[in-house]
Amino acid sequence: MIKDIVRDKDFLSQVAEPATADDAEVGQDLVDTMGSIEGCACLAANQIGSTKAVIAYEENGRVHVMYNPKLVAYMQPFPAVESCLSLEEQSPVQRFNLIRVSYQVLADGKLQNRTKKFSGWTAEIIQHAIDHTKGVLV
Template sequence: MIKPIVKDILFLEQKSEPATKDDAGVIQDLIDTLKANINGCVGLAANMIGVKKRILVFAVGGSIIVPMVNPVIIKKENPYETEESCLSLTGSRKTTRYETIEVKYLDAKFNEKQQVFKGFVAQIIQHEMDHFEGIII
């Protein structure tokens, strides 16, 4: 189901909790909401739709949507400065990201995965994972 985007800073600054299989419905809500906002958004964290769980989704090539449950960055390389915007906020802000990251996570079926991401996809994942910690860019 398409959910409204949360813009309440006090809510967004709260840390998210680990997701469980009971939160599986949130994955579909995130996918539906990202599809509805795909013209102005490439990723969403669960708190952006009002759920304080460590779940994110991101788009690859504008059509493939990848969910990640409880992702953890286990390796990061090559920091760089960039500027980002967020669907929950107006304007853009400067931040530091890493060109290459390795992430352990659960997929939509709660199977363990480990994968290396580079470039813009790595940047999206880092941005959405900041939401889990209440860091708003």
């Protein structure tokens, strides 16, 4: 279901709760909502009103959903300036060009563990979305 974007900073500053296999709807809502917003690169569940640790990001025209994503390794820091659907202004922030992320995917009704490396733009938007799960706004 397409949801409204949350801009309440108190709500967005809360650390997300662990997601479970019962949170499939949150993942679907992220996909639906991203699809409704032109140029939306990533979205975290708290931006659509859920307190769970779920994010979505776009890569090569496809939207991917991660449950309980965590940055487990990061290299090559660089300064970035990012905008956010939940904020009016752009913000300077340090990102890493190479990252490894542990996360879960929902398959056959169960959460399954994955680890994957990302670089460049995709790495940057995933870091932005993971920050949202920690209650951090850029």
